Amino acid sequence: MNWSTLTRPEQIQEIIEESKQKPVIIFKHSTSCTISATAKGRLERQWDDANLENVTPYYLDLLSYRPVSNQVATTFGIEHESPQLLLIRDGKCLYDASHLGIRLDEVKKQIA
Template structure:
């Protein structure tokens, strides 16, 4: 799994446009939270066998870029949680999950 860093608010418009050609996920991660670390580790382990090679993964460090997380919540009308994974396709959120409820089978189903 090759993460792409989400570190500027300007990238959100690019991600929306990009998602019209290729599904995108944004993983919001708190680097000091053990649940978030567990969710990230599980996501990375399961990604290889998930059949999601066509989905581009973005990583947001919440502690460094909290304003971007707030903008994501506002722009996509999804309440902020951490950890949280959002699947964006055609400029809209198709799936979102949080904590240990993040489900790559659901991501696969909604990204097709």
Template sequence: MSTPWLPLTDAAQLTAIADESRQHPVIIFKHSTTCSISAAAKAKIERQWAASGLDAVPIYYLDLLRFRPLSAQIAEQFGVQHESPQLLLIQNGEATFAASHMGIRLDAVKAAVAS
């Protein structure tokens, strides 16, 4: 099973994601298409997704270069510092877990979902 990326392209989606996260966890992955570290983090997520146990968790994908203003809005709305690549776990309308660069690990995300 490949990673079921959901494109994050519009500011209105952030409100919907916050609302959705009150029902179940949601992941946002911020990716720079010109950064090799970001490409490695994205590839690691894609390799590990099927075995991660997170298949019921929606995962949104933000292309930072195409939708740069959304990254700033994410940082402001969820109270996190912008980093790239960055993975955020949104639960109950808040970022309950954030990781960046090579610190992005799906086992850590799964542990955060379970807690």
């Protein structure tokens, strides 16, 4: 799994544009939370077997970039949670899940 990092508010518009060509996920991670670390590790272990090579994964360290995380929540009309995974397609958030409810099989269903 090759994460692209989300560190600047301007990237949100770039992600919206990219999502019009192919699906994008944003994983909001708290580096101080063990549940977040567990969710991130599970995503990384399952990624290759999930056959999501057409999906770009973005990683957002929300402790370092909380204003960016807040902007993501505002832009896509979702409530901030951590950890949280959002699936963005055609400029809209089609799926969001948090904590151990984050499941790549659900992402696959949304993009099938």
